[in-house]
Amino acid sequence: MGDGLLLRRMIAGDEEAFTLLYRRRHPAIYRFALHMSGNVALAEDVTQEVFMTLIRDAKKFDPERGTLGGFLFGIARNHLRRRWEQERHSLPLPDGADELDSLLAASARVGRNGVSNGNGNGRGPFLLSRDEFTSLETVGRVRQAISTLPENYREVVILCELEEMSYEDAASALECPVGTVRSRLHRARALLVEKLHDSQPVRRASAVGE
Amino acid sequence: MKEEADFMDCVEFNEIYHDLDRPGTSGFQFRERALAHAESCSSCGLLLTDGEALDFALRNLSQQNAGREAPGRVEAALLREFQASKVAGSRRRVRGQLAALGSAAAILIALGLGVQHRIASQPDKVTPQAANLATAPGADTSAMAGQHQAAASEADGDEYAKEFVPLPYADDPAALEGGAIVRVTLPRSALPSFGLPIRESDGTGRVFADLLVSEDGTPQAIRLVSDVNTNVNF
Numbered sequence: 207m208g209d210g211l212l213l214r215r216m217i218a219g220d221e222e223a224f225t226l227l228y229r230r231r232h233p234a235i236y237r238f239a240l241h242m243s244g245n246v247a248l249a250e251d252v253t254q255e256v257f258m259t260l261i262r263d264a265k266k267f268d269p270e271r272g273t274l275g276g277f278l279f280g281i282a283r284n285h286l287r288r289r290w291e292q293e294r295h296s297l298p299l300p301d302g303a304d305e306l307d308s309l310l311a312a313s314a315r316v317g318r319n320g321v322s323n324g325n326g327n328g329r330g331p332f333l334l335s336r337d338e339f340t341s342l343e344t345v346g347r348v349r350q351a352i353s354t355l356p357e358n359y360r361e362v363v364i365l366c367e368l369e370e371m372s373y374e375d376a377a378s379a380l381e382c383p384v385g386t387v388r389s390r391l392h393r394a395r396a397l398l399v400e401k402l403h404d405s406q407p408v409r410r411a412s413a414v415g416e
Numbered sequence: 417m418k419e420e421a422d423f424m425d426c427v428e429f430n431e432i433y434h435d436l437d438r439p440g441t442s443g444f445q446f447r448e449r450a451l452a453h454a455e456s457c458s459s460c461g462l463l464l465t466d467g468e469a470l471d472f473a474l475r476n477l478s479q480q481n482a483g484r485e486a487p488g489r490v491e492a493a494l495l496r497e498f499q500a501s502k503v504a505g506s507r508r509r510v511r512g513q514l515a516a517l518g519s520a521a522a523i524l525i526a527l528g529l530g531v532q533h534r535i536a537s538q539p540d541k542v543t544p545q546a547a548n549l550a551t552a553p554g555a556d557t558s559a560m561a562g563q564h565q566a567a568a569s570e571a572d573g574d575e576y577a578k579e580f581v582p583l584p585y586a587d588d589p590a591a592l593e594g595g596a597i598v599r600v601t602l603p604r605s606a607l608p609s610f611g612l613p614i615r616e617s618d619g620t621g622r623v624f625a626d627l628l629v630s631e632d633g634t635p636q637a638i639r640l641v642s643d644v645n646t647n648v649n650f
Contacts, residue, residue, distance in 0.1 A: 219502050225491070229491075232485060236486040237481050240484065241481075249486070250487065253490055254493060254494060262501065345473060345476050348470075348474065369478075370478070372440070388435075391434065399470055
């Protein structure tokens with residue numbers, strides 16, 4: 207059953223339709239909020255607020271302007287911004303504050319104990335090996351690098367790379383042209399590669415020395 | 417000639433190399449040329465390798481998070497909100513219907529009081545046929561709306577109010593949809609105020625009349641009931 211039909215049934219008061227729609231759409235919204243904020247409690251709040259807004263204002267969704275997913279991401283983004291303004295919550299991933307940190311720490315432990323980091327492999331200074339990126343530690347570093355991107359870049363990476371959204375849908379969610387999404391994503395990826403290189407000073411120095 | 421067409425320089429490569437695996441983009445379209453360029457250009461080759469490695473790491477991160485979702489308490493809270501909004505919505509609808517009924521009743525009462533006031537302030541001047549000349553009750557409202565113009569008195573004054581006569585403040589009855597017909601009794605002396613001429617010799621007593629009331633409760637037109645026997649005297 208498509209989103210449009212579920213939404214119509216939901217507007218007519220069908221609780222089951224709302225439940226189906228929620229279960230289908232909320233994980234991506236939750237992950238978006240979690241990646242954007244780095245805070246589990248805030249991600250839960252934002253997810254709840256997004257669907258509260260849908261309950262109240264479902265008729266505001268216009269299928270000619272984009273998909274329901276894009277509409278929900280747009281609401282999530284607005285809620286996140288409002289919350290950051292209210293709570294001065296501008297620094298994502300606060301130390302030791304949430305579940306994401308725990309996951310990060312666990313990933314790092316696994317990486318140190320058992321997975322090759324590929325250091326000292328003789329590659330050039332601007333090249334990271336695939337082995338390094340496959341390690342859990344590196345996944346944690348990628349997550350950390352994403353969290354330090356400027357907000358505009360962070361959201362396109364989350365939507366287009368982690369949620370595998372098309373440029374068109376992301377543009378609808380972010381209320382900007384497709385070209386802007388594309389250029390932001392390219393810039394964000396370049397920044398990510400830079401940050402990941404910068405986070406390996408020892409290896410870079412040794413590589414340059416070679 | 418073919419080699420020239422297949423050539424890609426570093427600037428072009430930089431524009432597209434992030435999109436080589438993204439269908440629908442120029443990077444995907446020129447993927448082969450980009451890969452060929454990366455093989456022949458060491459700096460672009462390094463960029464491509466970094467980009468591929470980043471893609472790989474991002475995919476891993478995405479897979480690692482694929483199962484993450486909000487806890488069940490969020491869904492439970494939303495379902496409570498959904499149920500509450502349904503109840504609130506039905507209450508709003510009932511309140512709206514009551515308000516519409518109330519305003520309709522208020523308008524009818526105001527009309528009745530106005531008529532009563534006219535009776536008190538005017539001497540009785542009623543035609544003898546006032547009550548005899550109206551049409552049968554119960555006709556369809558939409559049909560009546562279109563026929564209202566034929567109502568007022570004809571040349572000899574004997575025949576009037578065969579159809580609904582629009583009230584002075586009424587909307588265009590032709591545009592009227594729905595509504596209801598309400599049977600009322602009126603003093604004959606009140607008929608001129610509705611645009612129904614009467615004969616001076618028959619100005620006493622009361623007559624039955626039908627009011628055509630629109631959906632918002634506003635009386636739009638009036639007609640007398642034809643049967644003489646329906647006249648009432650109090």
